[in-house]
Amino acid sequence: MSTTDPAGTRPGTEHARAEHAAAERPGAERPADERPAAELRGVSQVFGDFTAVDGIDLSIRRGALTTLLGPSGCGKTTTLRMLAGYSAPTNGTILIDGDDMTRTPPEKRGLGMVFQSYALFPHLSVAENVGYGLKLRRVPADERARRVAETLDLVGLGHLAASKPKKLSGGQQQRVALARAIAIRPKLLLLDEPLSNLDARLRVQMRAEIRRIQGETGLTVVLVTHDQDEALEMSDDMVLMRAGRIMQQGAPQSVFPSPANRFVADFLGYENFVSAADGTSLTVRPEHLVVEPTAGGAGRAAAPAAAGLHLPGTVTDVAYRGVDLLVTVAAIDASGARVRLVSDVRATGTSSLAPGDDAVVTAPQSRLVALAD
Ligand SMILES: Nc1ncnc2c1ncn2[C@@H]1O[C@H](COP(=O)(O)OP(=O)(O)O)[C@@H](O)[C@H]1O
Ligand SMILES: [Mg+2]
Structure with a gap:
């Protein structure tokens, strides 16, 4: 040859x-x-x-x-x-x-x-x-x-x-x-x-x-x-x-948008992993997570979306990174496990949230990725 x-x-x-x-x-x-x-x-x-x-x-x-x-x-x-x-x-x-x-x-x-x-x-x-x-x-x-x-x-x-x-x-x-x-x-x-x-x-x-x-x-x-x-x-x-x-x-x-399992998701840099009520393992990109203050305890966040992720929690960290801002929230998922969720807020560079605040973390159903294991 x-x-x-x-x-x-x-x-x-x-x-x-x-x-x-x-x-x-x-x-x-x-x-x-x-x-x-x-x-x-x-x-x-x-x-x-x-x-x-x-x-x-x-x-x-x-x-x-x-x-x-x-x-x-x-x-x-x-x-x-x-x-x-x-x-x-x-x-x-x-x-x-x-x-x-x-x-x-x-x-x-x-x-x-x-x-x-x-x-x-x-x-x-x-x-x-x-x-x-x-x-x-x-x-x-x-x-x-x-x-x-x-x-x-x-x-x-x-x-x-x-x-x-x-x-x-x-x-x-x-x-x-x-x-x-x-x-x-x-x-x-x-x-x-x-x-x-x-x-x-x-x-x-x-x-x-x-x-x-x-x-x-x-x-x-x-x-x-x-x-x-x-x-x-x-x-x-x-x-x-x-x-x-x-x-x-x-x-x-x-x-990239559809990692098949936890290993692939981890390897590609996904970091938010939660269990759904039916035991399914889910992940979601930080840029698709929204964190809002639980305004006075009874605000808009109290009404869960019909579908998608909706978890109350507590802000543990707010990190300014120039082009974006990372907000970390500690929450309890549907399986009762403690989870740490990171939301990436682009461009605004400011947040009314501070560590210790009560907050609710949401993501639309379309942004949730189900993992095989
Ligand atoms: N000639 C060899 N004899 C014994 N083990 C080997 C040999 N070559 C590679 N391995 C082992 O096989 C595995 C895969 O190695 P390798 O293909 O070099 O991995 P990667 O390139 O993905 O880092 C490693 O655990 C490595 O130690
Ligand atoms: Mg090699």
Whole structure:
């Protein structure tokens, strides 16, 4: 399996990005390639008596950016390594472009990979680093030079082609590592926490940068992260993992408003959890909770809404945070449990509430999310 293009099929004058896109994007040659770029079927990885990945089924959408998201140790890297071919699954099947590659070695899978520690070759120039995979694949020198230039242009480092990696900033080195993985025109680009060594600001910039590169090339990307903000911002599809299993998957816009269970809700930053009268576990975003003073004890708050959440309680904290204000209320939910509810009040920056005040917390039925467990 080679990612090398047949000689002479690519006129040298074409614009690099459009060309790369045409080479990789579904539909370039066929009308539409709806097949998944990769599939895991019943894939497990067992180390001794520990099951790191527990029979997962996963379909990687072609031309999309899929993130594997979950806490440390949930099996994200193990999954990516099996996809890349660095470790064979204990059970299950891995398909790439519809071909069974479960036992195919990494170099024959045609994939690009960037790890957290994106070791560049220190003695090679930036251009030589980026061309390394092409050289291994015996791409002729002129074709190689052209592709290196295109790829460096894509990541915005054309002007540093002759530099040695140690002269580059962390962010620039990260781009070189990306370029090196992209230059071979991989079927899949696998990124394992590629931004975690960068400082916070650069990390946020690189999220957009990777999205742009993915959009311009049409590459299928699988990115591992433990950062929910990163996953929400970057994903077309996000896959939430816990203890080797998939808890929920889908577009961020569908997963975030409807976490399937307490774990997912917790992981996505929900913090208000209450039991309803029928024992159902519910959550609600802080920005959807309204806290009002129980005016004189007999005001409007005394009339519960026909549906939705309505809990009397006591304000325990009012925190001013610039753009918003957090009001925390202690209450007793329908199961009799003590709960702590946080309401996020945007923009006004003031509240008539103070710690110790009696208050009522409400949310409309439409804002309540029922959790499976
Ligand atoms: N080669 C190995 N031998 C034994 N246990 C391993 C090995 N690789 C990973 N693990 C264990 O499998 C679990 C999942 O690891 P990993 O996939 O690296 O998690 P993540 O990337 O989500 O943080 C962890 O508990 C880890 O300690
Ligand atoms: Mg990991």
